[in-house]
Amino acid sequence: MSIKRIPISELRLGMYIHRLGGNWFQHPFWKGNFLLRSPRDLDTIRRCGIPDVWVVTGKTPDGGHAAAAPPFAEAGWMLSAVTESPALSPLSEPGETTPLAEEVERARRVCLVARDQIMGMFDEARMGRAIDASTTLPLVRQIADSVERHPQALLSVARLKTQDNYTYLHSVAVCALMLALSKEMGLDAESTQLAGLGGLMHDLGKAGIPLDVLNKPGKLSSAEFDLMKRHPARGAAMLQEGGAAPAVQAVAMHHHERIDGGGYPGRLGGDSIPLLARMGAVCDVYDAVTSIRPYKAPWSPAEAMRRMARWEGHFDRSIFESFVKAVGIYPIGSLVRLRSQRLAVVIDPGRDSLLTPVVRVFYSATDKRDLPPETLDLSLPQCDDGIQDLEDPDAWHFPDLNDYWMSGQ
Numbered sequence: 457m458s459i460k461r462i463p464i465s466e467l468r469l470g471m472y473i474h475r476l477g478g479n480w481f482q483h484p485f486w487k488g489n490f491l492l493r494s495p496r497d498l499d500t501i502r503r504c505g506i507p508d509v510w511v512v513t514g515k516t517p518d519g520g521h522a523a524a525a526p527p528f529a530e531a532g533w534m535l536s537a538v539t540e541s542p543a544l545s546p547l548s549e550p551g552e553t554t555p556l557a558e559e560v561e562r563a564r565r566v567c568l569v570a571r572d573q574i575m576g577m578f579d580e581a582r583m584g585r586a587i588d589a590s591t592t593l594p595l596v597r598q599i600a601d602s603v604e605r606h607p608q609a610l611l612s613v614a615r616l617k618t619q620d621n622y623t624y625l626h627s628v629a630v631c632a633l634m635l636a637l638s639k640e641m642g643l644d645a646e647s648t649q650l651a652g653l654g655g656l657m658h659d660l661g662k663a664g665i666p667l668d669v670l671n672k673p674g675k676l677s678s679a680e681f682d683l684m685k686r687h688p689a690r691g692a693a694m695l696q697e698g699g700a701a702p703a704v705q706a707v708a709m710h711h712h713e714r715i716d717g718g719g720y721p722g723r724l725g726g727d728s729i730p731l732l733a734r735m736g737a738v739c740d741v742y743d744a745v746t747s748i749r750p751y752k753a754p755w756s757p758a759e760a761m762r763r764m765a766r767w768e769g770h771f772d773r774s775i776f777e778s779f780v781k782a783v784g785i786y787p788i789g790s791l792v793r794l795r796s797q798r799l800a801v802v803i804d805p806g807r808d809s810l811l812t813p814v815v816r817v818f819y820s821a822t823d824k825r826d827l828p829p830e831t832l833d834l835s836l837p838q839c840d841d842g843i844q845d846l847e848d849p850d851a852w853h854f855p856d857l858n859d860y861w862m863s864g865q
């Protein structure tokens with residue numbers, strides 16, 4: 457078996473697709489991994505602007521021929537089914553957790569519905585209409601359900617943003633982070649709901665910023681930055697007008713304050729910054745620095761944890777510690793070097809110890825060659841390997857590391 461990259465013009469029915477090129481929000485297929493047998497699917501792929509595609513030639517890993525359809529090749533993976541019926545319902549009982557790969561698929565659906573709803577809300581706000589934040593409560597519930605089933609799936613999905621959906625998916629990610637953090641901090645149900653809502657609404661004031669400034673693919677001028685700095689007060693005012701709870705308004709108003717008083721707009725410090733806003737500050741920065749942006753390489757999740765931990769005076773220290781416990785020292789997608797000198801991607805940060813995640817080993821750093829992918833639970837007593845250090849993904853030029861946790865393979 458080998459994998460070959462071909463331009464989309466050469467794609468034909470009967471080919472076994474390993475992965476679709478382009479950003480995965482760009483195309484309507486959840487998994488790239490399937491046998492192309494429907495003319496409709498071929499047509500959809502050709503029309504959605506993907507530049508190229510990786511196809512499997514020869515034999516499949518299980519020894520069968522590439523023409524054999526894998527069990528997940530059915531049309532159920534198509535997003536069109538989601539957009540046609542966007543109503544989401546809880547798919548598991550409260551307290552029940554699910555494997556990552558399963559939850560990633562649900563999380564992607566939640567993200568898409570959430571993105572559209574937030575986008576609609578921003579459009580309303582741009583037209584000067586009052587925003588009733590409570591209409592998003594069912595969405596907060598859906599995000600909370602996903603976080604409950606698997607704490608990291610939705611966070612990992614929402615990290616993969618494109619420039620045009622950045623603001624909306626950032627709101628979804630901050631909501632999910634706020635909910636995970638609330639759980640770690642033991643907040644009651646009402647405060648948790650307000651925290652989630654605050655996360656979802658924290659940047660609503662950006663609806664008042666001209667789109668060319670908001671979506672500018674580069675550094676802002678100082679005049680543009682001054683304009684951008686007005687979004688907290690603007691958002692809080694919009695939320696007040698729409699009757700949102702004061703705690704939700706406070707997240708919008710104060711999520712750019714710093715614990716040492718050096719933030720904006722109020723230059724508040726310490727406990728004078730409302731609790732949910734102090735939480736919002738950590739969640740907001742973490743998602744911003746780990747997100748894929750066109751003008752800067754994102755920090756890996758683990759690198760963000762390390763760097764943020766060293767920032768003096770920025771965050772409430774005890775909230776940050778809870779945040780690390782909630783998200784993990786080695787969050788999903790981190791590239792690590794094991795003591796055996798093999799490289800691996802974290803696919804599950806683990807439930808008990810922050811230092812022993814579940815990883816997917818795929819490369820020998822000593823021999824500089826690919827290894828057959830292998831999943832290793834570093835927390836198991838019989839596992840004699842462990843993390844030696846974090847690796848910088850940019851230094852290695854691997855193909856998309858996100859494939860390892862997204863596909864569950």
Ligand SMILES: [Fe+2]
Nearest residue numbers: 658659711712
């Ligand atoms: Fe903000």
